[in-house]
Amino acid sequence: MALKKQEQRPVAEKGEHIIARHLIEDDSIKEEKNLVIDGVDVSGRWNTFILSRVDSEFDRSFFREVKDTVVGSRINRCWQCGMCTASCTVTPLYRRFNPRAFIYMMQLGNLKELKKYIDVAWRCVGCYKCSQRCPKQVNPAEMMEALGLVIKKYFPEEVQSKLKVDEDVKKIYDDMILGHGRLDLAKLHTSAMQKTGRTKELLGKIERDAIFKMAKDGRAFSILRLGKPHNWNSSKEAMGNYLKNLNTIENSEA
Amino acid sequence: MDKLSENQAAYYPGCALLTIDRAYNNSSKLVSKKMGVELVEIPDYNCCGIGEMKSKGAASMYMPLRNMMLAKNRLGSKNLVMACSVCYHEFRRSIARVRENKNELETVNAIFKEAGEFGEEYIPDGEARHILEFLYNEKGVDEVKRNTVKPLTGLKVAPYYGCLYSRPSMYTFTDKKPQMDNSERPRFMHDFLEAIGAETVFYGNEVQCCGGRNLIQDEETSFTLCSQTISKAKKAGADVIALICPKCAGALDVNQPKIVEKFGKDSELPIVYLTQLMALAFGFSKKEAEFGDMISDPLKALKEKGF
Numbered sequence: 001m002a003l004k005k006q007e008q009r010p011v012a013e014k015g016e017h018i019i020a021r022h023l024i025e026d027d028s029i030k031e032e033k034n035l036v037i038d039g040v041d042v043s044g045r046w047n048t049f050i051l052s053r054v055d056s057e058f059d060r061s062f063f064r065e066v067k068d069t070v071v072g073s074r075i076n077r078c079w080q081c082g083m084c085t086a087s088c089t090v091t092p093l094y095r096r097f098n099p100r101a102f103i104y105m106m107q108l109g110n111l112k113e114l115k116k117y118i119d120v121a122w123r124c125v126g127c128y129k130c131s132q133r134c135p136k137q138v139n140p141a142e143m144m145e146a147l148g149l150v151i152k153k154y155f156p157e158e159v160q161s162k163l164k165v166d167e168d169v170k171k172i173y174d175d176m177i178l179g180h181g182r183l184d185l186a187k188l189h190t191s192a193m194q195k196t197g198r199t200k201e202l203l204g205k206i207e208r209d210a211i212f213k214m215a216k217d218g219r220a221f222s223i224l225r226l227g228k229p230h231n232w233n234s235s236k237e238a239m240g241n242y243l244k245n246l247n248t249i250e251n252s253e254a
Numbered sequence: 255m256d257k258l259s260e261n262q263a264a265y266y267p268g269c270a271l272l273t274i275d276r277a278y279n280n281s282s283k284l285v286s287k288k289m290g291v292e293l294v295e296i297p298d299y300n301c302c303g304i305g306e307m308k309s310k311g312a313a314s315m316y317m318p319l320r321n322m323m324l325a326k327n328r329l330g331s332k333n334l335v336m337a338c339s340v341c342y343h344e345f346r347r348s349i350a351r352v353r354e355n356k357n358e359l360e361t362v363n364a365i366f367k368e369a370g371e372f373g374e375e376y377i378p379d380g381e382a383r384h385i386l387e388f389l390y391n392e393k394g395v396d397e398v399k400r401n402t403v404k405p406l407t408g409l410k411v412a413p414y415y416g417c418l419y420s421r422p423s424m425y426t427f428t429d430k431k432p433q434m435d436n437s438e439r440p441r442f443m444h445d446f447l448e449a450i451g452a453e454t455v456f457y458g459n460e461v462q463c464c465g466g467r468n469l470i471q472d473e474e475t476s477f478t479l480c481s482q483t484i485s486k487a488k489k490a491g492a493d494v495i496a497l498i499c500p501k502c503a504g505a506l507d508v509n510q511p512k513i514v515e516k517f518g519k520d521s522e523l524p525i526v527y528l529t530q531l532m533a534l535a536f537g538f539s540k541k542e543a544e545f546g547d548m549i550s551d552p553l554k555a556l557k558e559k560g561f
Contacts, residue, residue: 069309069311070308070311070312070314070315070358071308071309089462089463089465089479090475093475093478122471123468123472123475125463125465125466125467125468125475125476125479126305126417126467127417127418127421127462127463128343128417128418128421129417129421129463131421131422131424132421132422132423132424132437132438137424139422139424141422142308145308145309146309148309149309165471166471169470169471170306173304173306173307174306174307176301177301177303177304177317178307178313181300181301182299182300182301183269183270183301183304184269184273185269185270185273185274186273186274188470189470192470196470206511206512206515209511210508210511210549213549214274217546217547219273219274219276219547222272222273222274222276223273223274226269226272226273229298229299229300230298231298231369231371232300234369234370234371235300235316235320235369235371237368238316238365238368238369239310239313239316239365241368242311242312242313242316242361242364242365242368243310243311243313246311248311250309250310250311252310
């Protein structure tokens, strides 16, 4: 009777129960779907094996590059406890987004592995739960910005193909914040919609209602009065020169 | 410009509050004035960087600190009060970083020198203060109680703090200074809402993220997070959600029709700012508190409750 019950037990997918399953290659997981040894059913997770892996020849200069930036200056402190991933807002929605693993890859300079995660690397929402709970004050939330810089430097082609939207939006922000000194939310919204090819949505009912409401109560016109801070050009030039002369990966011309 | 008197405070409005979030701006000023502090806008302010400039090294710190210089230079005030949580975070971040790191302070000062706008160096002696924390510590809950003429009895409010008001403690120093709000379980908004007679509900998503930062690139994440927050608050019996951040309003309020379209009627709940509710309780009209500005239509919910 007992044995019959065991037979009906649903068998898990290969390695399904492993946390951060995506970090292990498919071939490295050894698991027998139906395995009975001496009349005892050991199917599923009981017999899972992960083959050990040897990685070598990493670029250690990479670590320096990250450490020299403002956002990545605390990378040496991380001891891989995984609190950042455990508290992350994004990880439950995108299982492949794993801050701990990203920091580890950056520490090692493991570009080969990092390349696989270009599509999810920019999904950080900047909620700072990880930085709040990190026992070593590594500040993983800002480390994700450093990750963005690293990806931009080493994989420019992938960034162009996979992260085009993100880069375009960043550019709009840059132009507005550095160029004008103030953020025009209406212009940001419309130009972002244009860049992402969703101009049609602006004519949809929901968008139209919101725009009409703001025009009616006068908020739409307050944007025209937003203006620009006086003497902003001197600040803009000073910041531009600073960004041009940097010798870290934050350099705007790199 | 004249220097500030005793019951005035230098105020950084930020880009959102002067344009589409004027409800928050106006109600903050009304409430503060009633409680005995006049908020004076700093002239020529510039954008704080809203978290998009972080990968630009010391330039990300120069932008908020230029406003601190303006407050000191033009208004003679070391401290700067602001209502937007994102701005608050950027200011706290820059000040905490330059205090800790001499090199970064020097780099920022080099940019200040090159820009040549102020004749002096920046010294990190002032603080950036969120309006909620400012009013709580400077005026206190008793002052709110004293000013309440129309208590919001029977209104159930879900307080939503969002991310950057209390986190991370390495920048806000919430764990080192007892007068600051708790990072994991903030209380100040609860205390204010209870002081104006409203009832607060516990729904578990008080310090969750709204995903507002990736609203343009990654709508789906933001919509999912917002719908979780709204439906939890609705389940707990809340009539409205109270906010203290215009970015949260962008995600929860402005996009609510889209969220409802995707996740159903469970994700529909009026959104208001904390200061709007306080202004209403202090005897200002709904028009003065600009309730009509919110897209999620809190006027209807308030009418049903008899306010």
